[in-house]
């Protein structure tokens with residue numbers, strides 16, 4: 001416990017999150033991961049968008065950017081590409097990353113730039129008071145879905161895999177102990193890493209969906225998810241009922257900053273006449 | 278650097294001059310999204326930056342492009358992006374972010390006909406108001422509009438210098454005419470002042486004492502690059518000297534006023550303009566950008582006819598050279614304002630010359646063609662134009 005405190009801006013507490021919110025559990029797991037890897041905090045940048053979850057950058061003692069809604073990945077791309085030696089994290093909500101920031105999300109996956117992104121998926125727009133998000137389940141309630149949500153939700157991890165991310169993992173705040181390892185593996189991956197974490201919002205999602213008690217929300221996570229190894233053995237009909245957790249993808253794939261550096265070396269050789277283009 | 282810049286004299290396109298100016302200013306990071314008539318800037322950067330160990334990336338859209346250059350700038354690089362109307366519209370939110378968080382950056386807008394997709398391959402000067410007021414909220418921004426090819430090169434360097442010196446987004450307005458025009462550029466003729474490069478002021482205190490928005494010794498706080506021991510927070514929320522959000526009205530007001538002051542109290546360092554035959558003029562033509570080229574020819578023709586015409590060309594459009602204009606307007610009978618829009622510069626002039634009450638007449642064209650010298654000459658001769 002005491003070791004992770006060195007990564008916190010303790011003078012910024014109390015934090016803005018509601019009692020029972022999953023965001024603190026995610027942040028705690030993130031700090032344990034950083035601590036286990038013993039990262040030099042002067043060489044870490046953390047970038048977030050706008051939303052309850054995106055306030056996380058204010059509490060961690062790195063170079064931090066609280067950007068505009070949806071744009072964290074694009075800012076982070078600039079930070080990392082300009083200074084590839086930095087370890088760069090991105091914190092984002094489900095709305096921030098897959099609604100307004102959806103385009104940046106798929107392109108960061110495709111580019112496979114070495115960023116580690118944590119999405120706090122609470123199935124709702126928390127900060128603005130409970131409007132439905134791209135991950136609000138079908139027929140669940142939100143302030144802008146008073147009769148139930150008629151839309152179909154995104155499977156964020158599935159989207160990342162399809163878009164080309166080299167590391168994708170999913171976890172829950174219910175199984176918080178597993179999160180450290182999922183995050184550590186993501187940091188160690190050279191390429192774009194996504195860790196999608198189900199982090200409940202009792203205040204707006206819970207209240208609207210008769211799950212205002214944080215424990216009920218945790219139980220909902222438990223019922224909804226299944227370790228990926230077990231899930232893989234289900235037939236398709238059964239698979240559709242659960243969301244697999246654990247490491248969903250972990251592949252070797254050329255990383256953008258590395259590839260660009262190679263391209264520069266090639267360009268310089270061509271300019272010197274050492275190579276014919 | 279490649280041949281392009283080493284040669285002392287060169288037949289060069291405006292957009293190319295702009296890209297080379299950026300490189301000469303020390304820009305080593307470019308992020309952009311293709312759009313006519315600005316794409317050549319990205320193409321030159323894609324070719325040149327790798328040779329210098331710089332970074333070029335084509336992002337998924339213009340919102341991402343400006344976000345990426347802001348991230349790179351915070352990392353410590355000089356960075357820019359280039360676009361045209363539709364892309365410039367998409368960038369507005371993050372231009373405000375750069376203003377409030379005080380992140381140096383240069384945004385090049387090669388103007389084309391609008392609104393909407395408009396006329397991609399035709400010239401226009403109709404983004405003047407957007408450049409100044411495009412993002413929401415009261416905010417400072419510096420806007421430059423060169424008219425000649427070598428001037429594009431030099432002004433691009435100046436834009437980077439001002440962005441770094443004042444920690445502000447600087448918008449460079451070109452238009453399709455000068456962006457695509459080719460002319461001779463004599464690099465050897467440029468003075469040391471023209472091409473002098475200014476670097477960002479870094480903190481002198483230790484990381485422990487560092488306050489990211491410390492304005493105790495200057496309206497412009499020093500800026501620390503990422504990765505050098507200075508850890509700080511950057512936000513688009515109203516924040517105090519510590520960089521962290523605050524929700525008190527006094528700070529909101531005083532910080533926003535400081536942002537404006539750092540520009541307005543340094544107007545004399547920032548503002549550039551050109552006067553041509555203004556000493557004894559009775560009639561002033563006031564314009565900017567490529568239209569000024571035609572206006573200069575028109576002044577000569579009018580002088581041939583014995584009409585004492587002169588030209589005032591605003592190079593800096595924000596902050597606007599209002600003191601100089603007010604002074605000049607007191608000496609003339611009429612002001613003609615040719616511009617490829619429906620009167621955006623005229624609106625500014627009406628405001629700044631109000632104490633003088635001189636008639637201001639517009640020569641406005643949005644017919645997808647540059648305004649010719651003859652159009653300006655004839656309008657003035659015949660006493661026509663829009664009032």
Ligand SMILES: Cc1ncc(C[n+]2csc(CCOP(=O)(O)OP(=O)(O)O)c2C)c(N)n1
Pocket residue numbers: 050051052053054069092093094095096097120122124125126127128133
């Ligand atoms: C361009 C823009 N549009 C809308 C908003 C308002 N807004 C702030 S946070 C937010 C949603 C946040 O939801 P999510 O990303 O899921 O994060 P959460 O608050 O649930 O953690 C919205 C719509 C904004 N700040 N900027």
Ligand code: SF4
Pocket residue numbers: 016017018020021022023052053122126127200201202203204205
């Ligand atoms: S509104 Fe929801 S997401 Fe936001 S802090 Fe409260 S519980 Fe967490």
